Amino acid sequence: MKPRYRLLPYLLLLPALVMELLIHIVPMAVGIIMSFKQLTQFFIRDWTAAPWTALNNYRIAVDFSAPIGQSLLNSFWVTCSFTLFAVAFSWLLGVAAAIFMQEPFWGRGVLRAVFLVPYALPVYAAVITWSFMFQRDTGLLNHVLHDQLHLVAEKPFWLIGDNSFIALVVVSVWKTWPFAFLTVMAGLQNVPRELYEAAAMDGATVWQQIREITMPALRPVNQVLVLVLFLWTFNDFNTPYILFGKSAPEAADLISIHIYQSSFVTWNFGSGSAMSVLLLLFLLVVTGIYLVVTARWRDADA
Amino acid sequence: MPKPASPMAPSATFVWVRRIFLVALTLFTLAPVLVMASSSLKPLQDVQGPFRWIPSSLTVRPYIDIWSTVPLWDYFVNSLIVSLSATILSVVIAIFAAYGVSRYRFRGRKIFTVTVLSTQMLPGILFLLPLFLLFVSIGNSTGVALHGSRLGLILTYLTFSLPFSIWMLVGYFESIPRELDEAAAVDGCGPLRTLLQIVVPAAVPGIIAVGVYAFMTAWGEVLFASVITNDRSRTLAIGLQGYATQYDVYWNQVMAASLVVSVPVVAGFLLLQRYLVAGLTAGAIK
Numbered sequence: 218m219k220p221r222y223r224l225l226p227y228l229l230l231l232p233a234l235v236m237e238l239l240i241h242i243v244p245m246a247v248g249i250i251m252s253f254k255q256l257t258q259f260f261i262r263d264w265t266a267a268p269w270t271a272l273n274n275y276r277i278a279v280d281f282s283a284p285i286g287q288s289l290l291n292s293f294w295v296t297c298s299f300t301l302f303a304v305a306f307s308w309l310l311g312v313a314a315a316i317f318m319q320e321p322f323w324g325r326g327v328l329r330a331v332f333l334v335p336y337a338l339p340v341y342a343a344v345i346t347w348s349f350m351f352q353r354d355t356g357l358l359n360h361v362l363h364d365q366l367h368l369v370a371e372k373p374f375w376l377i378g379d380n381s382f383i384a385l386v387v388v389s390v391w392k393t394w395p396f397a398f399l400t401v402m403a404g405l406q407n408v409p410r411e412l413y414e415a416a417a418m419d420g421a422t423v424w425q426q427i428r429e430i431t432m433p434a435l436r437p438v439n440q441v442l443v444l445v446l447f448l449w450t451f452n453d454f455n456t457p458y459i460l461f462g463k464s465a466p467e468a469a470d471l472i473s474i475h476i477y478q479s480s481f482v483t484w485n486f487g488s489g490s491a492m493s494v495l496l497l498l499f500l501l502v503v504t505g506i507y508l509v510v511t512a513r514w515r516d517a518d519a
Numbered sequence: 520m521p522k523p524a525s526p527m528a529p530s531a532t533f534v535w536v537r538r539i540f541l542v543a544l545t546l547f548t549l550a551p552v553l554v555m556a557s558s559s560l561k562p563l564q565d566v567q568g569p570f571r572w573i574p575s576s577l578t579v580r581p582y583i584d585i586w587s588t589v590p591l592w593d594y595f596v597n598s599l600i601v602s603l604s605a606t607i608l609s610v611v612i613a614i615f616a617a618y619g620v621s622r623y624r625f626r627g628r629k630i631f632t633v634t635v636l637s638t639q640m641l642p643g644i645l646f647l648l649p650l651f652l653l654f655v656s657i658g659n660s661t662g663v664a665l666h667g668s669r670l671g672l673i674l675t676y677l678t679f680s681l682p683f684s685i686w687m688l689v690g691y692f693e694s695i696p697r698e699l700d701e702a703a704a705v706d707g708c709g710p711l712r713t714l715l716q717i718v719v720p721a722a723v724p725g726i727i728a729v730g731v732y733a734f735m736t737a738w739g740e741v742l743f744a745s746v747i748t749n750d751r752s753r754t755l756a757i758g759l760q761g762y763a764t765q766y767d768v769y770w771n772q773v774m775a776a777s778l779v780v781s782v783p784v785v786a787g788f789l790l791l792q793r794y795l796v797a798g799l800t801a802g803a804i805k
Contacts, residue, residue, distance in 0.1 A: 225710055229619030230631060232612045233685060240678045241638045244649035251649060262659055264652045314544060317537045320529065328541060330789050335548055337788035340739040341756045342777035346551040349558065349770055357554055360570035391547065403799040423533045452642035455741045473644045473742075480648050481746060493645045504640060 252490035260486075267487070274491035285479075289492060291467060292475040296451060299382065299471060303389040304446045310390065311397020311442075312435070316427055319405050329402075336395035344459040347388045351375035351460075376461060381469040389456050393449070397442060404438030405431070440511045444504065451500070472496060559775035566770040581775035585762075588772055593751075594758035595780070601669050601754060602737035605676035609684050609733045610726060612677075617688035618714050622700065632689070639682035643742050646678055651746055667749035675743045680733035687732075691725030691798065692718060728798025731791050738784055755780050 251264065252274055260267040280286040314332060318325055335343065350357040352375075359372040375384045412430045421429065454473040457465050463482055465474045476496070480489030529537070558566050559581055561574045585591050619625075620632060654666035665671035695718060703713040719726070741756045748754060759780070762773045788795075 223625075226619040226623035226625040226628075229615045229623075233616035233635075233681065234631075236612060236677055236681060237634065237638065240646070240650070240674060240681070241641070244646045244653060245641075247649035247653060248645060251652070256652075261652065261655055264656060310544065313540060317540060322537075328545065330792070331545060332548060333789065333792055334552060334785060337735070337785045338551075338781050339735075339755070339784055341741055341759055342555075342781045343551055345759060345773055345777055346555050349773070350551065350554055355567060355570055355770070357550070357570045364569065391551070395548075399796065400799060403796050406796075423529050448640045452644070454642075454644060455739070458741055458745070473642060476644050477647070477742070486648055486652065489648055493642070493648065496642060497645055500640060500642070501637075 248490050248493055251486060252494045254487050256485075256487035256490070258484035264486070270487065274487045275495070277488060278491050278495060285488070288467075288470070289475065292470045292472050295382070295468065295470055296472040299385060299389070299469070300447060300450045302386045303393060303450045304443065306386070306390040307393040307397050307446060307450075308439075308443060310394040311399075312401050312439075314394075314398045315401035315405060316431055318402070319431075332398055333395050335392045336399065338392075340392065340455045341459050343392060344388055344456055347384075347391070348376065348460050351384050377466050379468045381461065381466040385457060385460060385469045385471075388460060389450060389453065392456070393446065397446065400438060400442050401435060404435055408434040437515075440514075444507055447507075448500065448504070555774045555778050555781075558771055559778050561771050563769065563771055566774075567767075581769075581771040582779070584769075585772050585776040585779065588769060589758055589761035589776075591755075591758065591776060591779075594753055594755045597669060597748075597752055598738060598754040598756070598780075601672045601676065602734050604669075604673045605680060605737045606730050606733040608673065609677050609680040610730050613681060613684035613688050613729060614714075614719065614726065616685050617692050618718060620685075620689050621692035622697075622710075635682045635685050638678075639686060643678065646675070647742060647746060650675055650743075654747065666747060667752055669752050671747050672743060672752065672754070675747060676733075676737040676740060679736045679740070680729075684729040684733060687729050687798065688722070688725055691722050695721045724794040724797040726798075727791055727794040731788060731795055735784060735788065 247264075251267075253269060253271060254260075254264070254267040255270045255273070256264055256267040277283070277285050278289055281290050318329065349355070353359060353372055356375070358375060359369075362368045363372050373380055375381065408431065412434075413426055416426050416430060452473055453471065454477065457469060457471045457474045458477070461469060461474070463474075464478050465471065472492075476489050476492045479492065480486050557572065557574060560577050560579065562576060562578050562580065565571070565575060616631075616635075620628060650671075651666065654671050658664050658666050665674070699717050699721065700713050703717045708716065739756065740754075744754045744756045748757060759773065759776055762769045762776065
């Protein structure tokens with residue numbers, strides 16, 4: 218690098234740095250400060266004037282014997298199991314579809330476009346349609362289950378009560394799996410065809426080729442993919458918000474909705490911030506562990 | 520010469536499993552689209568009764584009514600301005616940053632990449648409260664209206680797209696051979712000309728992929744739009760809720776409006792999807 222360009226990289230980075238400061242670093246710092254304050258609707262005009270409460274917001278959030286802590290804990294478990302199901306199914310569907318469509322067959326191009334539709338549809342339009350399909354009396358789901366297939370005696374409610382968890386997972390999988398499909402499809406392009414040719418020569422079946430060649434080759438892609446799916450699903454706000462509105466049923470009370478509710482519905486920003494910081498710490502720890510473990514695997518492979 | 524055996528010579532079971540799986544998946548994928556299309560053509564009493572696959576009578580009335588029930592056109596314009604501005608801003612900023620990171624070794628490079636990568640994983644809800652309060656404070660002290668304005672929304676939408684754009688473009692730029700840069704340097708091109716005339720044209724698929732992603736996240740965003748907009752700056756994401764009144768939900772109009780706002784993005788996306796795959800291959804997966 219010539220000396221006269223020494224400042225250049227910094228100049229190139231400057232706009233990004235300014236924006237990162239403005240939209241990420243400063244708000245994060247403000248959020249951490251807010252979590253130590255008794256910040257209610259009376260201080261919206263000037264949040265700096267709110268009184269300090271030290272760790273009080275945190276104490277309330279993790280006091281699992283009191284209502285606020287209890288509902289936060291419930292929401293945490295709901296989010297964990299929701300994430301587990303949604304990521305697992307999205308990943309499975311995405312990988313299976315990508316592998317099945319690796320080899321050309323009639324109609325493959327059309328099908329690929331069809332499978333990308335959930336990814337391309339604006340999330341609110343899609344989720345509103347799902348909420349229409351889940352309506353008890355006018356929805357498609359109960360029409361099929363009750364009127365057409367006679368599988369259920371009584372039309373169930375899908376958007377209130379325990380079934381809301383199922384509804385949430387279904388919609389989430391529907392809109393997430395195409396991303397897994399897209400990513401795995403891109404990853405499959407890097408698998409050398411000669412490997413398959415050699416395996417076919419040795420008499421390996423298609424299933425053996427998938428297990429022995431495709432899946433190992435996809436490992437690095439899968440490691441990134443699963444992490445991204447986890448983070449997106451865990452933090453998802455759009456799906457529950459459009460499906461259930463500002464307060465979700467207990468069985469589907471995801472953490473992001475929960476924080477939103479305690480901040481903008483009950484106007485307790487301090488406690489909402491404390492919950493956000495706890496969420497951040499949790500995600501940092503989980504991601505950290507994941508990265509260390511997958512790096513170990515990589516070293517073991519090498 | 521005999522045709523070489525297909526690398527993955529599919530057995531009959533494989534073909535059948537594939538067929539059944541793909542048909543089921545297609546039904547699952549398209550169900551909402553079918554519901555959207557058929558319900559948008561039904562009169563109100565039909566969507567308020569039990570669901571029927573085939574409408575008893577067809578009407579285009581919902582497509583006319585959507586524009587007057589809520590100010591859909593205004594929401595459309597708001598969404599378009601906000602999404603386009605956020606996309607252009609994030610792509611341009613990301614191009615410069617990614618070029619810096621991929622072509623130069625400098626102090627702080629690692630910290631910058633790690634910071635960008637980690638902000639990518641943070642939940643939107645984390646920034647919502649502080650940004651909301653910051654915008655209100657800034658408005659009160661300087662008179663610059665960020666809360667309730669399009670500008671505020673554009674800035675917040677960068678929170679989603681900028682980290683991803685930088686991350687992906689760094690990967691993409693690194694896949695472009697350094698020899699191209701060097702040849703340009705020999706020809707007397709400065710770094711800026713090299714970027715604009717060599718690197719950017721070679722990275723078009725990656726740049727399109729990033730742009731599509733940024734536009735789609737902005738077009739579909741709900742959380743910030745629900746808190747930061749007011750009546751004048753409302754986007755489609757929030758505006759669509761207006762078809763549900765206290766007494767009735769005009770489901771046929773909801774479906775018609777959903778279809779109308781989806782068509783441009785889906786069409787654009789399907790046109791550009793091969794760039795997305797190419798961009799992902801080179802950028803994110805390396």
